[in-house]
Amino acid sequence: MVRPLYCDKLGMRKGSWNEEDDAQMLAFVTKQPTGNWQVGAPRKPGLRRCGKSCRIRKTNVLRNDHVRHESFTPQEEELIIKLHSAIGSRWPIIAQQLPGRTDNDVKNYWNTKLKKKLSAMGIDPVTHRPFSQMLADYGNISGLTRTQTRIGSLNQNNNNKININNNNNTFFVSNQEIQQIPETFFPNFNNSVKTEPPEAIKTDSLDLLTQLQAITHVKDPSTNPDLSLTQFHVSLASSSSSSSSTCSGTLNETTPQQSFNWRDFLIENSQDVNGNVNDEGFEAMGGIEVVKDDTPLMSCVKESGEEGSFVEAMLDGENDMLLDFPGLLGEPVYY
DNA sequence: AAACTTGCCAACCGCTCCACT
């Protein structure tokens, strides 16, 4: 079935609106009791805009409460990031929390500024997780198919280690950077973007109640301490001369587990099927340290040895992926 | 001063959902 192009029927006009268009639209086009937009060439020849175009114009630009055209405030930025972290790109819901802003406003601001800002901070704007952890995730995913050979490879060839924590390395994620950049951008940020939303609201199919809970929490974390997004920091170990290759330290057992997904991640990914500690992921990261209120709760550093560059590690990772999926090496397939 | 780049934002496109028949 071939769908008609957007407003491409009956000679409908497209493109920018002028004041005359707005005046005609507001004068002759209203939302009918049925909910439909009664507009179009047969009803108002002078205007020649389709109903959908009118609806978008009215909801995005001519809304009665759409009066704010000044820049987003740091508080608004923070709220958008937190809500996006909690409920994803549900712009209408996010915009409801920002009086005077439309979903299009928020979406545009996110796409043009906030995504770049988060990326510059070393945070993936889609998952709100540090790129460094995503690298570790990749290492774990890649290792699922042939963990033993991967570990062996890593142990035999130190160049395969991703060297993130070396102070001489230019890779953007360092202990200093990841701790300081959020405060540089958002003085009141309290590091929430370093953590994941609680499991209770981290789901692909959030119902309305859950979304409201997420919004309520994000706007006022004190109302629900059990759902805190901001209790922990996860920082990269800064020492490149550490000699331990096993995880050590003490986890605060009084902390609600629900509030700390990083810990779940670290624990889950440090054990093999038999429950034994497997520090491969941490080695790949170059070491991880979990800190709360400047108190180390858990640290994990890698063995000393020859350091490789981040680019080399990425290339080695690509080689690993090609070994896992040999089909990628073949000739292109045309259908 | 002209060409080029960048950022902003309104508008468009295509999809899913849902109400209605």
Added chain:
DNA sequence: TAGTGGAGCGGTTGGCAAGTT
């Protein structure tokens, strides 16, 4: 119950203005 069409949404595009070279 299936078909139809409008509403709503997320992602993307394109035009314009400001800034830079």
